[in-house]
Amino acid sequence: DGGITQSPKYLFRKEGQNVTLSCEQNLNHDAMYWYRQDPGQGLRLIYYSQIVNDFQKGDIAEGYSVSREKKESFPLTVTSAQKNPTAFYLCASSIMGGGNEQFFGPGTRLTVL
Amino acid sequence: KQEVTQIPAALSVPEGENLVLNCSFTDSAIYNLQWFRQDPGKGLTSLLLIQSSQREQTSGRLNASLDKSSGRSTLYIAASQPGDSATYLCAVIHRTASKLTFGTGTRLQVTL
Numbered sequence: 001d002g003g004i005t006q007s008p009k010y011l012f013r014k015e016g017q018n019v020t021l022s023c024e025q026n027l028n029h030d031a032m033y034w035y036r037q038d039p040g041q042g043l044r045l046i047y048y049s050q051i052v053n054d055f056q057k058g059d060i061a062e063g064y065s066v067s068r069e070k071k072e073s074f075p076l077t078v079t080s081a082q083k084n085p086t087a088f089y090l091c092a093s094s095i096m097g098g099g100n101e102q103f104f105g106p107g108t109r110l111t112v113l
Numbered sequence: 114k115q116e117v118t119q120i121p122a123a124l125s126v127p128e129g130e131n132l133v134l135n136c137s138f139t140d141s142a143i144y145n146l147q148w149f150r151q152d153p154g155k156g157l158t159s160l161l162l163i164q165s166s167q168r169e170q171t172s173g174r175l176n177a178s179l180d181k182s183s184g185r186s187t188l189y190i191a192a193s194q195p196g197d198s199a200t201y202l203c204a205v206i207h208r209t210a211s212k213l214t215f216g217t218g219t220r221l222q223v224t225l
Contacts, residue, residue: 006156033212042117042202042215043157050211058212090156101147102213104157 003027004105006091011110013078013085021076021108023091029103030096032074036060037088037107046089049074050096078110086112115140115207119216126193127224134188134219136203141181147213148177148188149202157202161188165208193223 004025013019023032031050035043045058049068063082068074074093078085089108094100116139126132136146145164149157161170161177163186169178176189186203200220204213 004156031211040217042217043204043213044215045212048211056211092157101145101159101162103159104149106156107154109154 004091004093004103006089006105006108008108009106011108013110013112015112016080018077018079019110021078021089021091021110023074023076023105024072025074025091025093025105026072027093027103028071029093030071031094031100032068033092033094033102034058034064034066034074034076035090035092037090043090046076085110115143115205115214117203117205117214117216119201119203119219121219122217123220123222125222125224128193128195130193130223131189131191132193132221134190134201134203134221136186136188136216138184138186138205138214140207141184142208143181143205144208146177146179146186146203146205148175148186149204151200151202151218153200160201190221193221195223195225198222 007022033048034046037043047066049055065077091105092102094102118137120135147162148160163170163179174191179186200218202218204215
């Protein structure tokens with residue numbers, strides 16, 4: 001059963017803590033993406049990776065970090081430097097090349113206590 | 114900078130009605146346009162992808178059109194059903210970028 005999985009579904013963080021959101025895909029896609037969704041705003045790109053061991057900043061990368069050690073995995077760390085991390089985080093993937101259809105995971109809702 | 118606008122922000126229609134959702138974008142140099150559906154608290158489901166060289170795509174009761182020169186796309190839903198209730202998002206990818214730029218969505222409610 002091919003697809004994109006994200007875990008956990010809900011995550012609570014205390015101020016000052018780093019947390020890591022998991023994203024795994026078994027679609028054999030080369031490219032993976034992290035988006036943030038806030039109420040009343042469109043999705044905004046945080047980071048993306050087109051190949052293993054390489055990634056680029058998106059529009060709102062400050063306070064976030066990523067790694068791409070395996071093709072299947074693209075974890076996102078929300079650091080304490082991110083001032084307003086409460087949001088819905090969505091991971092996506094696509095085959096290599098600009099303009100290809102992106103497929104999304106179910107999302108992780110992060111709440112800062 | 115590419116901007117994507119979706120009108121209306123919310124729409125309520127009775128079951129069985131045909132409806133049109135609108136999406137406009139400011140930079141016509143796009144590679145493709147993608148329509149998504151999002152249920153509350155869920156991820157995005159891809160509905161249709163239109164390449165820049167195409168004028169429309171169809172999937173079941175859904176038909177999406179693209180007019181690059183005017184910077185517009187429409188999503189037509191035929192014979193709406195309560196199960197169509199969701200937020201519909203359009204997104205464009207620029208020819209020189211690898212990211213999708215999203216609109217803020219149209220929240221659709223189909224009533225019995």
